[in-house]
Amino acid sequence: MGSLVVGSLMQAISWSGAAVVNLFVIGRDEAPMADSDFAVSGMRPDRVEVFPLRDDSVWDRTAAVREYDLVFNAPFPDLGAYVEACLRRAGSGADTVAWAAFEGSFHFDHLLTDDVADQIYGLCVNGRDPVVTWSSDVLKSEGWRRQVREARACLERAFPGAAEA
Incomplete structure (x- = not known):
């Protein structure tokens, strides 16, 4: 992973000052993840903010939809390993899809x-290994869009009709 790519990613996730990893999780688990669930790869966020997300007009009410903002006040050494470990943990629930994306990218x-x-830099679907990339070329590629579509297809299978856009 080149320092230029990591540097531009750090700028993108640090636009508000602190570095914030936005993790989105859709699944059947009613209980939110605990702050301690994000102490992985030798790193722990300084603050974890949890936001339940709901849109009753289009969303399957059996799904729990949450955004976790993982806030770091100081730089950290290996963002890739950390995001991958968080996605693995978040994506371990039944019928769960988890992804890491830039601020402002979520909408039902x-x-x-x-x-x-191209605003999603990490994905994990229950039963699969997480995929994380920092390359803007990869994020803009057809291969990455295909991986994102595959994650959406898993979401639609788990919650039929729930992800109708």
């Missing part, structure tokens, strides 16, 4: 769609 009308694929 655009869950894991092509138009936001």
Whole structure:
């Protein structure tokens, strides 16, 4: 992983001052993840903010949808390993899809769609290994959009009709 790519990623996730990893999780687990669940790869966020997300007009009510903002006040050495470990942990629940994305990318009308694929830098679908990339070339590629579409297809299988955009 080149320092230029990591540097631009750090700028993107640190636009507000602190570095914030935005992790989105959709699954059947009613209880939110605990702060201690994000102490992985030898790192622990300084603060974890949890936001339940809901859109009753389009969303399957059996799904628990949450955003976790993992806030770091100081730089950290291996962002890739950390995000991968968080995605693995978050994506371990039944019928769960988890992804890491830039601030402002989440909207129920655009869950894991092509138009936001280049804003999603990590994915994990229950039963699979997480995939993380920091390369802007990869994020803009057809291969990455295909991986995002596959995650959306898993979401639609788990919650039929729930992800209609």
